[in-house]
Amino acid sequence: MPAGANPGRPRLSRSLVLRSAVAVADGGGIGALTMRSLADALEVKPMSIYHHVANKDEVLDGIVDIVFSEIELPAIGGEWQPGMRRRAASARAAMRRHPWAIGLVQTRTSPGPATLKHHDAVIGTLREAGFSVEMTAHAFALIDAYVYGFALSEATLPINGPETVIEVAGKMMDQSSPKDYPYLTEFSIEHVMKPGYDYGREFEFGLDLVLDGLARLHRRGIGPRHT
Amino acid sequence: MPAGANPGRPRLSRSLVLRSAVAVADGGGIGALTMRSLADALEVKPMSIYHHVANKDEVLDGIVDIVFSEIELPAIGGEWQPGMRRRAASARAAMRRHPWAIGLVQTRTSPGPATLKHHDAVIGTLREAGFSVEMTAHAFALIDAYVYGFALSEATLPINGPETVIEVAGKMMDQSSPKDYPYLTEFSIEHVMKPGYDYGREFEFGLDLVLDGLARLHRRGIGPRHT
DNA sequence: TCAATGTATCGTACTTAGTACGAAAGAGCT
């Protein structure tokens, strides 16, 4: 089989490689993303990929940056609260579309351009809204931690949906009596297994509390009590 | 070489295997934890491990649960705020001791006994402090997201210390002018690269804000404004 | 049109890691 056996396929490029990698990870989880599976998705042989990325690490860095590029940036100079709210919602949506991303963030310490642009916009929005440098640092750390932390919690949850809750509860019961975890059991029965339950709804509550708290401090220009 | 070539070594056990796995991951990162490196650490041949754990996944589940077991539990029935504060600090400390853990949490969806016990204690503390089921759900999600999110941010940061900041800044400058990220650049110079900078200090600020906000709502028995 | 040259693609093969299978070595009991 000669090399040109696949004529219709467009030429490879770094961007195409990375976008395909995102698609593969979306489809089968990060574990399903191997250089070989990626090659298959691209209708190419594995080694062809290496002319566009140095190695798999670069692929992983690249797809994390793609996810960041999907997050809506707040408008620098606009109202900070709506801006933060929308970027938080957008960030969470991106993490839900690509649940593997949050787990990758931890390992990848070399941020791509989209990631940097993202941070720049958040900091800029706060600064232009009158936050001091110190207060910007506080707010940035807090909002980031909350948003990514919530995304992490959501990603950790067994695939969303009520039937999974039952599965987990089942596994819990398998190895231990409900007596070992009385509050957790009560909580599961009284809340989690109720019909309308949706963990995602908690996102708004926490975000409101965080932003309200920051707004209060911003108005007064002081920090909260330090115990 | 007969099987008994290593006489002094204590017999393997699931617990010993898992504790060694934690040590290996602490030493070289999660990437350094392979069944073979673990076997070396145990002074055993790789396949010996499989009599005590089913596979590597079980090892990973196990070490995550060990990390959870190191987190101080709040005293159910005690004051909720100091309880939450201490468990948050303790959780963060555990994540700093084992930076690989936060990245694992995302993939491991089958919680171990320590993890369940931990959740049970947190929920119990809130319930006994008079939180409604709904409010407990809010508080639980919020505190968890913040604590793990902060741990994730901290783990993502290039290894703590001032010289690393310079490295990162250097890489940033390499591929792009400071003009592309003006606010980020200003922020780095004005804040991050200042002598006394310590990202970890932000933890207290956010935690205070979160707990204060929850306390306020708990006192009034209502939710924050919903936009 | 065709050869020259740089680029893209690929085949082969080496290495590391997880682990299936069954054998061998201990350990405890009779």
Next chain:
DNA sequence: AGCTCTTTCGTACTAAGTACGATACATTGA
């Protein structure tokens, strides 16, 4: 000592990342 259960191990297969060098292709200038 002999039996049996438990623990440890040797061998080997498979999947995955990727080094190396070869081959095919596209572009360009004559």
